[in-house]
Amino acid sequence: MAEDSDLLSIPVEKLMKLSKSVKQADRLLAAKLMRKLTNQKTIFILLELMRDADPRVRTEALLTARKVKRPETWNVLIELLASPRYAHQAASALKEAGVAALPVLETAFHKSGQKDLVMLKIIQIIGHIPGQESLQLLWKKIDYPDKRIVKQILYSLRYINYQATGREALAVKDLLDAEMSKTLWNLAALHELPNEPIYHYLHEALREEVRDNYDHLSLLLSLLYDPESVQLVKENVELGTPDSIQYALELLDLFVDQDLKPKLIPLLDDSTTTKKLELLQTYFPRESYNPIQVINYILNRDFNYNNRWTKVCAVHACAYIPNFRVSRGLISQMFNNDKLLQETTAWVIYNKDKAAYQSISERLPYKDKKFLDSSIENNQLLDGLDDGFFLYIEMIMLIKSIPAFYHIQGKVLSDLADKIQPITLKPNEKINIPKTEELPILIIAHGKTQLN
Secondary structure, three states, rough: HHHHHHHOOOOHHHHHHHHHHOOOHHHHHHHHHHHHHOOOOOOOHHHHHHHOOOHHHHHHHHOOOOOOOOHHHHHHHEEEEEOOOHHHHHHHHHHHHHHHHHHHHHHHHHHOOOOOOHHHHHHHHHHHOHHHHHHHHHHHOOOOOOOHHHHHHHHHHHHHEEEOOHHHHHHHHHHHHHHHHHHHHHHHHHHHHHOOOHHHHHHHHHHHHHHHHHHHHHHHHHHOOOOOHHHHHHHHHHOOOHHHHHHHHHHHHHOOOOHHHHHHHHHHHOOHHHHHHHHHOOOOOOOOHHHHHHHHHHHHHHOOOHHHHHHHHHHHHHHHOOOOOOOHHHHHOOOOHHHHHHHHHHHHHHHHOOOHHHHHHHHHHHHHHHHHHHHHOOOOOHHHOOOOOOOEEEEEEHHOOOHHHHHOHHHHHHHHHHHHOOOOOOOOOOOOOOOOOOOOOOOOOOOOOOOO
């Protein structure tokens, strides 16, 4: 009690002086004192400390914000959801704020120009706040156009073992239909692309998508039926033996609604893709395509149907198909804000038709044109990873070839593309890595090195 009394007797002026001090220890003390002294007159001090340049001070201030649960801090915490360093602490503070923070989170979610990453984090936070109000906010977004958001909503519902009924169950069944259609399309695309080296990365990307599709089907089914039964079906299908698949289908037959069985069972059994297409044509019509048509469809399909890594692998394959012309689907990717897709497309078009590249690049903003020109100038089509210059896609391909990264999906690794810093060293040249909290992962692309 004496300690609390001492703390409460500190004047605001002294607290402000501590928070403005050049000494880290003083600002750390101010951040800790704010746990007892935060009020209408002093809240601005905490808000300043939450933006402090020193990571330790800011971390301490975030811990204080988590303890005091003041509404004034919530918008700053939401901004920090985009920070790799502070996102976890900010999210924890917002979760502890509870139901009172829901209106602020909802407003931030719908804010114009809000970052995708922040929107996903907000959904995670809402999902961790117990109560009917948070559930209603999640269900309101179940038909959100960006399916990554919808997927996060489903994960949040699954986290609390939610079971959908009535109108909610119908919404989940609609999502199931859409996912089954995507799964069949991707299986057919895999079947239609020849088993040749030029399609290797695209094959791999589509296989990853199909695995994602099946995982998503299991997630949706677990919101309608007993999650343990659904998990048992999933595990037996993944085993892939005739007996395990037969057991999975028999189990599925016991609990799945009659209207879903004619669609689900052919998709999960061990029949060929041709047979699946034949049995499911009534529910999910799809024409047959040649390899060039498959690639063009992948380029033109919405990102909700094929992810950026699959698209960039499709663009990459175009470079090695002699009769693949510069299509509208390919040209459209030159204007994509995604640097990974834009750079790979520019590289392909340049090597296919230099005149077309010059014409298209003239329509780009100067900054984009300069970036693409410098990338293409240094990269040779047939040299691949051996020309000494790495396109973003080549960096990801190199990382995927390292055993430690074998089991990480391309769509996850592709998020690293613009965060990698290439370094070229001369013989016997040294590089000093500063000792910081964020120690980098070093990957040697060419040559050898020695650690001292």
